[in-house]
Amino acid sequence: MRDIRLxxxxxxxxxxxxxxxxxxPQAGAVVSFMGQVRAxxxxxxLDIRHYAPMTLPGxxxxxxxxxxxxxxxGVLILHRIGEMAPGAPIVLVAGASRHRRDAFAATDFVMDxxxxxxxxxxxxxxxDGWRWIEPRAQDxxxxxxxx
Amino acid sequence: MSARLVFLGRLEDLxxxxxxxxxxxxxxxxxxxxxxxxxxxxxxxxxRIALNGHLLAESGGITLADGDELAFLPPVSxx
Numbered sequence: 604m605r606d607i608r609l610x611x612x613x614x615x616x617x618x619x620x621x622x623x624x625x626x627x628p629q630a631g632a633v634v635s636f637m638g639q640v641r642a643x644x645x646x647x648x649l650d651i652r653h654y655a656p657m658t659l660p661g662x663x664x665x666x667x668x669x670x671x672x673x674x675x676x677g678v679l680i681l682h683r684i685g686e687m688a689p690g691a692p693i694v695l696v697a698g699a700s701r702h703r704r705d706a707f708a709a710t711d712f713v714m715d716x717x718x719x720x721x722x723x724x725x726x727x728x729x730x731d732g733w734r735w736i737e738p739r740a741q742d743x744x745x746x747x748x749x750x
Numbered sequence: 751m752s753a754r755l756v757f758l759g760r761l762e763d764l765x766x767x768x769x770x771x772x773x774x775x776x777x778x779x780x781x782x783x784x785x786x787x788x789x790x791x792x793x794x795x796x797x798r799i800a801l802n803g804h805l806l807a808e809s810g811g812i813t814l815a816d817g818d819e820l821a822f823l824p825p826v827s828x829x
Contacts, residue, residue: 654758654821656803724759725827735760736827 604677604699605670607662609653609684616695619681623697627677630699634706635679636714642689648728650686651693658722665716669698672712673705680713682723715745753814755780756821757792764791777812777820798823 604626616637624633640649653659666678677699683692694717698709719742726735753774757765765788772780781789791797799806800821806812814820 652759652762654756654800654823656819656821657800657805657823660803719826721826722758722823723826724824726759735763738825738827 605663605666607659607666607678607680609659609662609682611683611685613687614681614683614692614695616681616692619679619695620697623677623679623699627699629701630676630706631701632703632706633677633697633699634703634710635695635697636710637692638694638714640687640689640691640693645729646689646727647730648686648688649691649693650726650728650733651682651684652724652726653684654722661721662717665713665721668716669709669713673698673700673709675700675705675709678709678713680717682717682721684723712749715742715749718742719746751816753780753816753818753820756819758821759824759827761788761791761797761822761824764788772814774814774816774818777809777814780814792822796825 606623620635662680666680669675669678675698679695679697681695683694687693696710696713696717698706700706719738726733751774752771755770755772757768762768781792793809799809800823801812802819
């Protein structure tokens with residue numbers, strides 16, 4: 604079971620997770636991560652841009668890599684694009700497996716690689732205008748954990 | 751006959767547009783027709799280049815054919 608999508612409007616992570624979980628009855632474990640727009644002071648909106656020929660294909664490759672590395676019954680990757688307000692869900696990743704360790708590790712792995720290797724560009728709007736967000740060194744460190 | 755340049759992230763702001771139709775031909779020739787500041791920004795090491803959705807190892811020797819799409823991809827945001 605692979606469900607990998609870019610989403611242009613608001614989505615309900617709880618509803619998506621319920622649907623994903625129902626699609627993998629053979630799994631004994633479902634681990635999920637949801638990321639939302641941080642309500643930092645002064646940030647009015649976040650805008651995520653993508654490049655259609657590469658962004659979703661990159662997500663699919665990442666899901667395949669995780670599925671080769673761990674025993675998974677399912678992988679869910681949902682990522683928002685476009686403009687969103689503080690508090691809005693940005694990303695939902697879930698892994699389903701027979702036993703919990705594979706699902707924990709695969710979800711963590713997918714998130715670390717999504718953060719720094721997916722073809723997404725973010726900018727935020729403050730009272731001063733739009734500002735592009737630069738890569739963080741910590742994201743590279745996080746990915747390096749996986750060898 | 752035309753090819754297309756696609757500017758992602760901050761390069762879109764710098765170019766003032768997301769896409770630009772150009773005459774096919776060697777990349778150096780295509781870039782020579784752009785504002786100098788933009789051409790320089792497109793060629794820095796941190797900007798990756800993809801031809802028709804496939805990442806290229808380097809920008810040397812590229813010639814754009816009719817219908818080609820060349821995308822300039824600055825470093826992605828960590829979030």
